Amino acid sequence: MSPSSHRLLARVPVGSTAVVCRISGERPVVRRLLEMGLVPGTRVTVQREAPLGDPMELRVRNYALSIRRADALRIEVE
């Protein structure tokens, strides 16, 4: 499992900010998330979650991006 300083983006509470470390998973998904600006070192704020708990809204590079929890589980942050 990941070292203790690393958490998953899916577990970051609403309103908090974290920094992306690593994305793992299937290549097309990883590539897509990277290209949307979630490269390691990027600050991400979890803005809110959808009424049914999924997906979640992130603030990254000054725009609002929504991704599903399943994908947020692939993103390690610190």
Add this chain to the structure above:
Amino acid sequence: MSTPLPPVGAVTRRPLVLVAGNPNSGKSSLFNALCGTRTKVANYPGVTIERRSATMQAEGAGEVEVVDLPGTYSLAARSPEEQIAVESLMGRGVQRPDAILVVADATALARGLYLTLEVLEIGRPVILVLNMADEAARDGIVLDVPALERLTGARVVQTVASQGVGVDELRRVVAEVLGHPRPVPAPALTLSPAVRADVEALAAFIMTERWLTHQTEAAAWARWLLLSVEADGSDGLTGIPATLREAVVGIQQRASDAGRDIDLEIIASRYRLVDEWMTAASAVPRAERRSLTDRVDAVLTHRIGGVVAFGLVMLVVFQALFTWAEPAIEAIESLVALVQDGVRAVMPPGPLTALLVEGVVAGVGNVVVFVPQIALLFFFIGLLEDLGYLARAAFVIDRVMRAVGLHGRAFVPMLSGFSCAVPAVMSTRTLEQRKDRLLTMLVLPLTSCSARLPVYVLITATVFDAGSSVMGIRSGALALFGMYALSVVAALLAAGVLRRTVLPGPAPTFVLELPPYRRPVLSFLLQGVWQRVRTFLIDAGTVILALTIVLWALLSYPRDPEVTAQAEADRAAVMALALNDEARQARLDDIDSRESGAHLRNSVAGRLGRAFEPVIAPLGFDWRIGVGILGAFAAREVFVGTLGVVFDISGADEANEPLREVLRQATWPDGSPLMTPLAGVSLMVFFALACQCMSTVAIVRRESGGWRWALFMVAYMTVLAYAASLLVYQGGRWMGWGL
């Protein structure tokens, strides 16, 4: 007569400017502002991406052709459609662009700069358009245009496309760039030596094989290939030579064996450069104040408020499709009837008149009748999209749609399917990825469209006694509700199954940008609606017209002269009788009905119905119902009329008591009743699930880019309908119901 024609092509070609940009950056608005309303919309060959182009006057450069590329966040491609942007930008197989406009949202510049960088890597002259300059100014974002020009090597222009601000300057800059083309240095990415070597090796291979001749372009293409090609071929890219593919996969393999992550390195190096540019040329206020969008979202995506708002918005859209379109549809239908009467009045009766009236005019009517719903749906979608709400709707409902493998954005198309599948299939364009689009359009015709309602009404009224009820609920109402429930369940199940079978592979990632709320521009909105309507009329309309004529011929030919002669004789006999006008007319109408009925029974469709009786008898249908089902292919509600004609009752509608009566009396040859409640339910189930609508087939053909998926849809829906009806009828009989 043999004056030589001037040579076509190179010599007289107009300069070509491509417009690239992120979705929601205001690209369409900018394109409209630049080129006005003279936009040509066509499809790229073989795929369903629209190619919008127009000509623009640029001072000193004359007429310039401007082409709008599909909106993308990046050039890396996962499908032939996404590949288009890259091929056009590189001029592979098409005219090389003389300049490229990249439209970026100035309030989210980093993301726009990523795409800009990818475009700059190709080495063509680039003009970076910082759109939404008004919003950037409002948010206190300061952009240093000269610094951006210096850093990127692109020309930079600020615009407010929705108000036309900066558009003249942009036109001037385009003319300038076209007039004085100068080499653009490719941006310097900081790659590790190993990845740099990977890229260089591939670029060298591309050059020696002469697929591209410019060093810069070869390197750009090499990076693109390394990012896009999948070793197992699942990328769906076309036109890449096999040897090149091998070379790419070889390099990828070696890199990953050595522990290099090429994807990450290339993308991260781009963002490093973007971040450098951002730091040097922009100042974004540190403490973001709570924007209007944020405050609105606090309500519209709130746990409870969000769901309520979603429900209300969808209710309005649905209500509009159902009721607001109705008067227009009725007007079109009466107009068609009027024209048909007019043609009949001026032309002598005969096959040509029949072809005109029942084939051509009816066919045109079949096409035009969809326009009100298409226009309304696209008006609402355009409005919600431009406002920024459509993305929120997807955000709110995605959890539900995800359960069956659909995208949150598929909700609006699915909902509109309850009104009519044709506009709904067209609206799958709001989905970004081809797989999502295909899946949605394949299952959407299962939702119970409004044309099925007359069929349900006729059948329930025929087979259930007006007074009968089950647990206090009227049987008819229960059956109707059951059909709607069935359609929803079937659509969702089908989505789940198709996702796992015919459209396999990892579900496309859900990444959804939530743009700020914005004020739409009505004229652009209406222009978009008109473009949709026009494409429908031209592309799908011709197919629907042709199918209407074919179907009409099947239902009318061959004609038996004896039937006509007999009817003529009967008419003469009635005329000879001393009757009052009313009685005579009644007799004449009766003869007409019998004549049409006899012709239909004798037609190809009538014979097909009979030939197919053994196939449909296990479902509880006799050949006459079979003919009705065939006729219903023109449009489901036609089932009622066709059935009427088979049973010698002309002009029947679903509320027609004689037709219901005759159906109740109808028997199998052995004397057992035909329309038992069980047979009725079986027939309704068949209609709920079968693809009984050629217009849907025509529109799926257009939107999926060919007959393949359209025919697949017909096939799977027919099999599904058959199996379900069989189960209902045989299962019901086995249980001893409905006899």
